[in-house]
Amino acid sequence: MGEPNEEEFTPAQLAQAFEASARHLSFTHASTELNLTQAAISHQIKGLECQLGCVLFKRLPRGLELTDAGAAYLPAVHESVERLKAATEEIFGQGQNNLLTVKINMVFFMRWLAPRMKEFRRLHPKINLRITSNIWLDNKESSGDCDMEVRYGRGKWPSLQCDRLTRMNCFQSAARATWRRTGRSPHLRICQTTRFCM
Secondary structure (H helix, E strand, C coil): CCCCCHHHCCHHHHHHHHHHHHHHCCHHHHHHHHCCCHHHHHHHHHHHHHHHCCCCEEEECCEEEECHHHHHHHHHHHHHHHHHHHHHHHHHCHHHHHEEEEEECHHHHHHHHHHHHHHHHHHCCCCEEEEEECCCCCCCCCCCCCCEEEEEECCCCCCCCCEEEEEEEEECCCCHHHHHHHCCCCCCCEEEEEEEEC
16 A cells, blocks of 8 residues: 555545544544544544655554644644634534624724623523624614623614613714814703614
8 A cells, every 4th residue: 555645635634634633642542532433543544744744643553642733733723623612612503502692883892892792601601602793774673693792772673672772962073173164062062872772
């Protein structure tokens, strides 16, 4: 049998095979975890070593030992595999049922919501948050691409349930020359606006 063909394996397969083998220091235990044969794991590791141009494991009579290159490579590969597992679970697994998509103005997010995120995660560790920006051109009702939305306004969106979060005063401001040029009163008009969560 010749050298393994690198194109036989995806990068994700090679990373999983290496990470499991390095964690167990055994092709046999890695094969059990990944539901593959020991020969398949060994073949994938050989393919990865050919691709990288270096040996990652020392094959010993009773198991494996990482080479210096393998030991240096392991933390990055382990993190990648864990992130891939987490993303897969969140998007396609049971975690999808606990995904809460919040559409929000990014300034409000940075100044109000972000400082409270740590406490939210402590209280609700099983809820995954996805934050998106709600930059819109008008006050049309939500497009339905989120679970909740925080926006400015008076809360008059008929098909949406609205709860007031804050109340604030907004006022116009401009240089006196601008007021004179536009013919408007230099006295500032104060209006109330409210942030609503829908």
